[in-house]
Amino acid sequence: KAGVTQTPRYLIKTRGQQVTLSCSPISGHRSVSWYQQTPGQGLQFLFEYFSETQRNKGNFPGRFSGRQFSNSRSEMNVSTLELGDSALYLCASSDSGSQYNEQFFGPGTRLTVL
Amino acid sequence: SQQGEEDPQALSIQEGENATMNCSYKTSINNLQWYRQNSGRGLVHLILIRSNEREKHSGRLRVTLDTSKKSSSLLITASRAADTASYFCATWTLDMGRRALTFGSGTRLQVQP
Numbered sequence: 001k002a003g004v005t006q007t008p009r010y011l012i013k014t015r016g017q018q019v020t021l022s023c024s025p026i027s028g029h030r031s032v033s034w035y036q037q038t039p040g041q042g043l044q045f046l047f048e049y050f051s052e053t054q055r056n057k058g059n060f061p062g063r064f065s066g067r068q069f070s071n072s073r074s075e076m077n078v079s080t081l082e083l084g085d086s087a088l089y090l091c092a093s094s095d096s097g098s099q100y101n102e103q104f105f106g107p108g109t110r111l112t113v114l
Numbered sequence: 115s116q117q118g119e120e121d122p123q124a125l126s127i128q129e130g131e132n133a134t135m136n137c138s139y140k141t142s143i144n145n146l147q148w149y150r151q152n153s154g155r156g157l158v159h160l161i162l163i164r165s166n167e168r169e170k171h172s173g174r175l176r177v178t179l180d181t182s183k184k185s186s187s188l189l190i191t192a193s194r195a196a197d198t199a200s201y202f203c204a205t206w207t208l209d210m211g212r213r214a215l216t217f218g219s220g221t222r223l224q225v226q227p
Contacts, residue, residue, distance in 0.1 A: 042217060104159065110154070
């Protein structure tokens with residue numbers, strides 16, 4: 001099976017703009033989670049989608065949002081970008097058989113906000 | 115906030131030596147997982163150990179879990195230069211009804227050829 005794919009791999013934006021990141025999970029996986037990784041805060045959970053519904057949400061402001069489509073592909077949107085949003089954004093999918101399974105990660109999208 | 119703290123933060127060894135990384139966590143767990151991340155790339159799942167297991171092996175990896183001490187260790191035997199990466203432990207946490215895979219701060223391992 002093909003792994004988790006994320007597009008784009010690199011992105012440069014300026015403050016105040018908005019950005020949309022895309023994630024395609026492993027075929028058959030219905031759970032998609034998003035994480036933010038920064039040197040200061042480490043890896044932090046953003047949200048999880050399952051069957052087009054947000055199932056869990058981390059402690060991030062409303063500027064961070066997401067959605068999932070019927071084919072399980074997911075998008076994450078960040079509005080009104082701030083310098084602190086510069087990070088590696090990782091998407092992960094999992095087999096929905098258990099809510100405690102291992103996650104399969106994509107290569108990430110490196111977002112730089114200038 | 116980080117569920118787990120890892121120790122050491124950085125580790126440098128010679129090829130062929132063993133590397134041990136430790137992880138402590140705060141809440142009760144269903145399982146504990148270890149992941150590897152090569153510089154700036156995605157994470158790769160290494161091993162999952164359930165709360166009722168004490169030790170698990172996978173190739174050159176050995177993981178132990180002590181739920182009474184809320185700690186786990188990852189041992190990589192006969193290390194190779196290709197093992198150079200950051201290693202993270204992760205546990206599923208439930209906070210105010212929110213379930214999330216929460217990662218430790220990671221150990222950066224450098225294996226010198």
